[in-house]
Amino acid sequence: MSNVNMLLVKESSGLPKIAIGVLLAILLFGMFIVGYDQGQLFSLVEGQKAFDDMWMHEFYHDLRHAAGFPCH
Amino acid sequence: MKTLAFILITLISGAIAGTILGLINQLLVEPYIDQAIEIEVQNTVASGEPVDLDELVQYRLWQKGGEIVAGTILGTSISALFGIVYVYSRDSLPGSNNKKKGLILAGIMFFVIFLIPALKYPANPPAVxxxxxxxxxxxxxxxxxxxxxxxxxxxxxxxxxxxxxxxxxxxxxxxxxxxxxxxxxxxxxxxxxxxVAISADLLMNFRIVTTITMGIFWGALGILLGSFWDVVKPHETRAPKLRTV
CATH class of the missing domain: 1.10.287 (Helix Hairpins)
Known part of the structure; x- marks a missing residue:
């Protein structure tokens, strides 16, 4: 009786759907808060005040311009 | 596919490339943004509204810090898309290693999701x-x-x-x-x-410089993900040891 240990390396090119879902969620959330938020996210907590302050718009302001997003 | 390793190298590549973008912009883009803000301030003063210059200086420092944070977040989010596309296109991309393949895909995606939209709707500095x-x-x-x-x-x-x-x-x-x-x-x-109520020179220089820095971002993203990929090889999975008796 003999034992032969073989280490196989196989290649797979697919991604689990859950991984695609997580990455797409990161894409949409990141793009929204950096490029488009006008107070919507903080309004969930602060209400109307968030639309007046536009904290994220102001904090990410310079990159919005530099990355080509519409601003002002 | 080593899914967790793939997600980690994808997001880390984007975070690094995005931080590089935020830092480079401090040197190359900020001078133009400062010029445009100056025009906005002059317009405000001319309209009779008071401007607290000390407060403005502090505010601008805060916004410049925000640009680096925003770069990290934007880089991470764009790399999430880049990673997905890379997985499904890697076999079709030319290039002898993943750095070259990553750079080529980054070039294509820079063209498709930055340059083409920017040609129709170009970036504008503040005051526009x-x-x-x-x-x-x-x-x-x-x-x-x-x-x-x-x-x-x-x-x-x-x-x-x-x-x-x-x-x-x-x-x-x-x-x-x-x-x-x-x-x-x-x-x-x-x-x-x-x-557009600013000089054509300021507008054009801003657009050229921001296109260059976004190109640097995409290039860095492609090279970083390709480099990590060559080391981690997330597409390779080890099958269980086979025992033949």
Whole structure:
């Protein structure tokens, strides 16, 4: 009786759907808060005040311009 | 596929490339943004509104710090898309290693989701853009971005379906199809009609420099993910040891 240990390396090119879902969620959330938020996210907590302050718009302001997003 | 390793190297590549973007912008883009802010301040003063210059200096420092944070977040989010596309296109991309493949895909995606939308709706510095029209302009920009992105996805599927037997014809059909659809979108979508009340030099220099720094970002993203990929090899999985008796 003999034992032969073989280490196989196989290649797979697919991604689990859950991984695609997580990455797409990161894409949409990141793009929204950096490029488009006008107070919507903080309004969930602060209400109307968030639309007046536009904290994220102001904090990410310079990159919005530099990355080509519409601003002002 | 080593999924967790893949997600980690994808997001880390984007975070690093995005931070590099935020830092480079401090040197190359900020001088133009400061010039544009100065024009905004002059306009405000001319309209009779008071401006607290000390407060403005502190505020601008805060915004410049925010640019680096925003770079990290934007880089991470863009790399999430880049990683997905890389997984499904890696076998079709030219290049002897993953750094070269990553750089080539980064070039394609820079063209499709930055340069094409920017040619229709170019970046503007502060002092350009009516706050009342921001949602309209955002819709147009997203529209152009989505059209370019999904058209590229569609022609990539056509490219694969044509196969090796039609290698020569697909080299013509694929770019021609993309070009026709983008030309139609350029013709149909309205232009940005906001007034531009700054000098043409400032406007053009800002657009050139921001295109360069976004190109650096995409290049860094491609090289970083390719480098990590060559080390981690997330596409390789080890099968269980086989015992033959």
């Amino acid at each position: 853009g009516d706050p009342e029209t921001i949602e309209y302009r955002e819709s147009l920009y997203i529209g152009m971005l989505v059209i370019s992105g999904f058209t590229a996805l569609g022609v990539a599927i056509i490219y694969r379906s044509l196969g090796q037997s039609r290698k020569e014809s697909r080299k013509i059909i694929v770019p021609a199809t993309y070009a026709v659809i983008i030309a139609l979108a350029f013709a149909v979508l309205p232009n940005n009609s906001d007034e």
